[in-house]
Amino acid sequence: MAVPTIVRERTPQLIVLAVILALNAVISPGFFSIEIQNDRLYGSLIDVLNRGAPVTLLAIGMTLVIATKGIDLSVGAVMAIVGAVAASLITSGYSLPATLAGALFVGLVCGLWNGALVALLDIQPIIATLILMVAGRGIAQLITEGVILTFNDKPELIFVGSGSFLSLPMPVIIWIVIAILAILVVRRSALGLLIEAIGINRRASTLSGVNSRVILLAVYAVSGLCAAVAGVIAAADIKGADANNAGLWLEMDAILAVVIGGTSLLGGRFSLVGSLMGAMIIQSLNTGILLAGFPPEFNLIIKAAIILIILIVQSPASQTAMANFRANRQTVAVKTESREHAAR
């Protein structure tokens, strides 16, 4: 019973996703084919799910932050920091659990830093997180001492990025598990309601006894954690930490995924499922552009143009126009029907 509601609420995103996947199939005929090699699924669709892992993870945290009327620009930089931390821990001989714990801890600290600036010092979120966005890559470079820190000889960490489990690539398993966890925690507890309330009217929420500061701190911490997981995956994928390019511009993709998913930047009502679809839409676009074999210099422009079209279709103005159009057609239909009725 719950599934149809989700489908109904997210119809625009589903349509867009379907259209883009169909276009991909036109461009590259084998797009939907999936095959099993060495006990592992291969195919463009699996690739979309796999490559989309970092943006999907960032979008989960970003959704919660945006729901509180905030924004987290630092997630791309946090990915770089965490990638550097993971690479330097594993190359200094720490075990995989210790490395992962250290990486997640650093992501948590980054998130709490942002949260403290926003919740305790009341700095505007865009400025507060800009600080870490700018400083983050510098910090990452300090950790890697200016080089690309590789760990080709550490299969256990590489497994996180390119291994597979139950025939699915690890990154896909990780983001799906985290997404399900996030949705369960947010919707089965009262957290979702309190987050939305803070985004809609923080003052009224505080006056009603909501611990707004703690909740704000928490959403930024979650965003930091999600960025940390994304950072580990990105590093494991290339078997190294690249302080300059890991997660570069991904904060923008994450924000876009949230917006395409139907959560307003003004805060309030949010949909994690919508954001996940948004992330998949963006990744399908990226994959499609690559498959189409356009000269790479066109990639960003094509992406921007398609996103513009999506946002125009979703804009309140065109939604109203669509509703009017539908209403008109209905009245016309009713009129024809009644005329036919009269004729009979």
Add this chain to the structure above:
Amino acid sequence: MANAQPLLSVRGVSKAFLGVSALENVDFTLQAGEVHALLGENGAGKSTLIKIITGAYRRDEGEVLLEGTPIYPRDVVDAQKLGIGTVYQEVNLLTNLTVAENLFLGRQPKRFGLTDVREMNRRSRAILDTYGLHIDVTAPLANFSVAIQQVVAIARAVDISGKVLVLDEPTASLDAHEVEMLFAVVRQLRARGMGIIFISHFLDQVYEIADTITVLRNGRLIDTVPVAGLDRLKLVSMMLGRQLESDIKRTIDPDTPKSEPLVSLRGLGKRGNVDPLDLDIRQGEVVGIAGLLGSGRTETAQLVFGIERADSGTISVAGTPVAMTSPRKAIAQGFAFCPEDRKTDGIVGDLSVRENIIFALQAQRGWMRPLSRSEQEALADRYISALDIRTSDREKPIKFLSGGNQQKVLLARWLATNPRFLILDEPTRGIDVGAHAEIIRLIIDLCERGMALLVISSELGELVGYSSRIIVLRDRKMVSELTGDEISTDHIMKAIASHGATGEAA
């Protein structure tokens, strides 16, 4: 005087917002060389009238004549050009620019296409000299006190407009000495033949400076009268809309044994907000707070509920002192607070009626212990029927409900937390007559069931009706505490109108 053509004449002006009338058929006449005070409580229509005169709003009906000619100012700048200037409480000048730049912003004297700074400074000095203000016009405005900034703002408005000057609560943030300085300027402008519209909540100042008073209430003109010989009590009753009459009172059995106070305030105050005051509130008692706007009523409630922190005094709950540092602390003590400004402080607009009703209870339980959907629906349905909340659906966003129904939802939100002490700030403002009566009945009912209530209201008749005791605030001080037979609108108005040292309640 009939021969003199009025400087500004407003005739039969009406204005409605989304079908709600804000101003109905109001007349207002300003003579040259007159200080005309415009009085009324919140929502009386003062600011709507001013905004129509100064071009910020367009009138729906009626006409505005300036020196006999009908005017239709398109915006504030247009009104300024016609001769109508405004100075607001919060000086809206640019404090990082110099005094001279502020005086000539947007109309700087030019030479070869560039600002002629020397000419601008010279003219600025000349202008300020006429006000007896000899200051360095090349210094940033921020270097000067609010009073001087206020005079600069007036000088600018007069220099641009020069016929009508609107002063919207210009003295709200000034001390007594600065008010005198400002009034000297106002008197000088009056002598020059300007017409000045003066808005203030401080009656003493109105009596000191104004020649004529116009009182508005609920968007209607009550009367325009000369200040000379106007009885203060009569003025207050015009503003509040109560005649000196016998009131309908709740019968309180005087033999009820006095229990220990549930909440007691000792010397509770915050500098610039409320002077220290003592107050006890017992269970089964409604304590009313009366006073004009700006008298410190809301500020007192905010101190008690931990929204603002007191800088003196203590709050004890059932005999134990409590540090009221946040609303959460207050709620943990069983306090609840329905704020005056429902829109910004109360409702969470996009959330449904159900979510708004369970909101405070859920916040109190914490995020880990969610109320199940069925519990939420049961709570919401219970309060929707108990308080007769008119909504088509409990899932409707609260922002689509009428003011009265929003207020009932907020009451439901707090009643759901089962509080022992409920603070209501203007619970019946801006709501329809039916909901009004229901809320008053609810207050009495809650009190009889043993809750302690603190109610702030401008509706004195109402307050007298349900309060066991009433305290009166004036100029951020508690000036009177009325008990038993003293509780009457008559006594409240006398306490509000009394002036000079600590007022005696008749």
